[in-house]
Amino acid sequence: MSRKIVAGNWKMNLDVLQARALYNELNGKDTDQDVRVILCPPAVYLSEFSINIKEIHLAAQNVSDQSNGAYTGEISAEMLNKMGVDYCLVGHSERRLYNGETNDLLYNKIKQLIKNNVHPIYCCGESLEERESGKERIVIQQQLKEGLFSLSADDLLKCVIAYEPIWAIGTGKTATSGQAQEMHAFIRQLVEDNYNTRIAQTISILYGGSCKPDNVNELFSKPDVDGGLIGGASLDANSFKAIIDSF
Numbered sequence: 001m002s003r004k005i006v007a008g009n010w011k012m013n014l015d016v017l018q019a020r021a022l023y024n025e026l027n028g029k030d031t032d033q034d035v036r037v038i039l040c041p042p043a044v045y046l047s048e049f050s051i052n053i054k055e056i057h058l059a060a061q062n063v064s065d066q067s068n069g070a071y072t073g074e075i076s077a078e079m080l081n082k083m084g085v086d087y088c089l090v091g092h093s094e095r096r097l098y099n100g101e102t103n104d105l106l107y108n109k110i111k112q113l114i115k116n117n118v119h120p121i122y123c124c125g126e127s128l129e130e131r132e133s134g135k136e137r138i139v140i141q142q143q144l145k146e147g148l149f150s151l152s153a154d155d156l157l158k159c160v161i162a163y164e165p166i167w168a169i170g171t172g173k174t175a176t177s178g179q180a181q182e183m184h185a186f187i188r189q190l191v192e193d194n195y196n197t198r199i200a201q202t203i204s205i206l207y208g209g210s211c212k213p214d215n216v217n218e219l220f221s222k223p224d225v226d227g228g229l230i231g232g233a234s235l236d237a238n239s240f241k242a243i244i245d246s247f
């Protein structure tokens, strides 16, 4: 059985006082043990948040593909692990777009994370143009093949996959639950084809893209949707809590 997960990606938002206030509200929340709650704050807040952490888990939004050394501005997977960070986003579409991150680079980041016991949350998703020309499956297949599927079966099981259609991120346009289910089932089938049924049924596949309290019930009710990667709606304690509680 795959684990249910709700992850909040704060992106480059919230000053320290706002971030602390939001974190304190969520950290005290009594959450159903069956749902794993993950927060991805900006990296500068990770060390402070890791000190008093309760039920929730911390994720970084990015990591270096190198282990250590003269890489100004970078953060290593080992640093994240020693700081108590359990997860890290890899391949978010904003990083693919603004930082030119390729599947090959992302695969190296994933290897660094796994070596250091941090779980990668590997993001994949197609653009509007790709969807309108019917290429969404080809795009996802390539992102998974090049970024993820060279891992061993044991290592793949340490990863989470997030399907985030780019046209739904921050646009207010969510994929319908039918579209999400179709792509999630496709991704699970790819995992089965490249690994086996047990791994396909165990890996968590999250949906991301304009998730809100009023649409997650429908999305999370789909059999292959194991949770959500939440951007905008994770910046408000009440809406993020409502999304967690919708499981």
Ligand code: PGA
Pocket: 009, 164, 168, 169, 170, 171, 172, 208, 209, 210, 211, 229, 230, 231, 232, 233
């Ligand atoms: P959004 O972002 O919920 O604001 O659309 C999701 C994401 O980018 O992970």
